[in-house]
Amino acid sequence: MSVWSRRRLLGVAAASAAAALTRRLPVLAAPRPASVTDRGEYEPWLEIDAAALRRNVAEVSRLVEGRPILAVVKNNAYGLGLETVGPLLDPLPAIAGLAVVKADEAIRLKDAGVQKAVLVMGLVSESEAVELARRDVRLAPFARDAGDQLTRISRRLGRSVPVHLYLDTGMNRLGMPYYRAAPWIRDLAARPELTIEGTFMSFTEDLAFDPEQLQRFRDLADGLQRSGVKLGRLHAASSHGLFLRRDAYLDMVRPGLALYGAYPSGTAELGLAQLAPVFRLKARVVDVQQLRSGDSASYDRAYTASKPTWIAIIPAGHADGYPRGAVKGCQVLIGERLYPVIAAVSASHTIVEVGDQQTVEVGDEATLVGPDRPEITPNGVAQRAGVSVYDILMHLSALLPKRVTQG
Numbered sequence: 001m002s003v004w005s006r007r008r009l010l011g012v013a014a015a016s017a018a019a020a021l022t023r024r025l026p027v028l029a030a031p032r033p034a035s036v037t038d039r040g041e042y043e044p045w046l047e048i049d050a051a052a053l054r055r056n057v058a059e060v061s062r063l064v065e066g067r068p069i070l071a072v073v074k075n076n077a078y079g080l081g082l083e084t085v086g087p088l089l090d091p092l093p094a095i096a097g098l099a100v101v102k103a104d105e106a107i108r109l110k111d112a113g114v115q116k117a118v119l120v121m122g123l124v125s126e127s128e129a130v131e132l133a134r135r136d137v138r139l140a141p142f143a144r145d146a147g148d149q150l151t152r153i154s155r156r157l158g159r160s161v162p163v164h165l166y167l168d169t170g171m172n173r174l175g176m177p178y179y180r181a182a183p184w185i186r187d188l189a190a191r192p193e194l195t196i197e198g199t200f201m202s203f204t205e206d207l208a209f210d211p212e213q214l215q216r217f218r219d220l221a222d223g224l225q226r227s228g229v230k231l232g233r234l235h236a237a238s239s240h241g242l243f244l245r246r247d248a249y250l251d252m253v254r255p256g257l258a259l260y261g262a263y264p265s266g267t268a269e270l271g272l273a274q275l276a277p278v279f280r281l282k283a284r285v286v287d288v289q290q291l292r293s294g295d296s297a298s299y300d301r302a303y304t305a306s307k308p309t310w311i312a313i314i315p316a317g318h319a320d321g322y323p324r325g326a327v328k329g330c331q332v333l334i335g336e337r338l339y340p341v342i343a344a345v346s347a348s349h350t351i352v353e354v355g356d357q358q359t360v361e362v363g364d365e366a367t368l369v370g371p372d373r374p375e376i377t378p379n380g381v382a383q384r385a386g387v388s389v390y391d392i393l394m395h396l397s398a399l400l401p402k403r404v405t406q407g
C-alpha cells in the first residue's frame with residue numbers, strides 16, 4: 001500500500017471517528033493529516049496536459065489554414081514552465097519555432113533540448129547576442145546600429161547570423177519605426193553577415209488602429225520586396241490576431257495565450273476555435289473545520305459565519321499565482337462540486353465555504369484553475385476575479401512543481 005493510500009485510510013478512519021464525535025459535539029475540528037513528515041504532498045502543483053496542448057496547436061493550425069506557428073513561450077511559457085512546455089511544443093509539425101523575449105529563456109530552451117528555431121524578441125547585449133547566435137538562437141534586431149553589431153558578431157563566429165527584423169508600426173514599444181525602416185532594412189539586407197529569416201510587427205490590439213498598422217507594414221514590405229529585398233517570413237498575428245485579424249496571418253502566426261487554451265477577451269464567443277486549458281493548478285486540502293456562528297476566518301476577519309459552517313483550507317494562494325480577486329466570485333473544484341472562495345486569498349492559502357455538511361476531507365484534491373468547469377477555466381477565473389486572463393497564466397509561480405499528463 002502506498003504511503004498515500006495508507007494515509008487516506010487513516011484519514012477515513014479518523015474522519016469516521018470524528019463523525020461519531022460530531023454527533024455529540026456539534027463543534028469539532030476536522031481530522032488533521034495523519035503525518036506531516038512527508039514533504040511535497042501538501043504543496044500545490046501544476047498539472048500540464050500534453051494532449052490538450054497538442055489539440056490546441058492542431059486547432060490553431062486549422063484556423064490559420066496550415067500556416068507555420070511561431071509559438072510564444074516567453075515568461076516561463078506563460079507560467080506553465082519553459083522546460084516543460086518547450087519540449088512538448090518542439091516536435092509538433094505545425095510548430096515552426098519558439099519565441100521568447102529574454103536571452104536567458106532562449107538559452108534555457110536550448111539547454112532543454114529544443115531543436116527548432118528559437119527567436120528572442122527583445123534587446124540583448126552584444127555579449128549575450130554572441131552567445132545566442134553561437135547557439136543558433138535567432139535575434140530580433142531593431143536598433144539603428146544593429147547592422148554593425150551583427151556584422152561584428154558574424155565575423156567572430158565565422159558564419160552568417162539569422163535574424164527576424166522587428167518593425168514598429170504604431171505600438172511604440174520595441175521595433176524600428178516603420179517610417180525610418182526602409183534604408184535600415186536595405187543596409188541590413190545588403191550584408192552577407194546576416195540572413196533575414198523573417199520580418200515582424202506587433203499589433204496594439206486596438207481594433208480601430210490595427211488595420212492602419214497592418215497597412216503600414218504591408219506598404220513597407222511590398223515596396224522593399226518589389227525592389228528585390230528579401231524579408232523572409234512576415235509575421236504579426238498574436239492570439240488576438242488569430243481571432244480578429246485574419247488578414248494579418250501573413251506567412252506565419254505568433255500566438256502564445258491561445259496555445260495554452262485561453263482566449264483573449266471577447267474572442268471565445270466568436271466560436272472560431274475550440275481551445276481547452278492545458279493546465280490545472282491543484283493542491284490538497286490541508287484543513288477542514290466547522291466555524292461556529294459568529295466565528296470569522298482569515299486576516300481582518302474577512303469572513304464571518306452567520307451559522308455553523310464548514311470551511312476548507314487549500315494551501316495555494318496569491319504567491320502561487322491564484323489571484324487575490326478570487327474572493328469576488330471564484331470557485332474551487334473539489335471532487336464533483338464547486339465551492340466558493342471566501343474571506344481572503346493569502347500568500348499561501350485559499351479558503352472555501354463547504355456549507356452546513358462536511359463534504360470535503362483533508363487530503364482531497366482541489367482544482368483552483370483548470371478545464372473541468374467553465375467557472376474555473378483561466379477565462380472564467382479571470383472574469384470573476386476581475387483581472388486579465390494573461391495574469392492568470394503569467395502570474396503562476398515558477399516554483400510550482402510540474403506534472404505532465406497525457407490527457
Ligand SMILES: *Cc1c(COP(=O)(O)O)cnc(C)c1O
Pocket residue numbers: 072074121202237238239240254255256257258264
Ligand atoms: C507576447 C507576445 C506575443 C503572443 O501574444 P499572445 O497574446 O499571448 O498570443 C506575440 N508577439 C509578441 C511580440 C509578444 O510579445
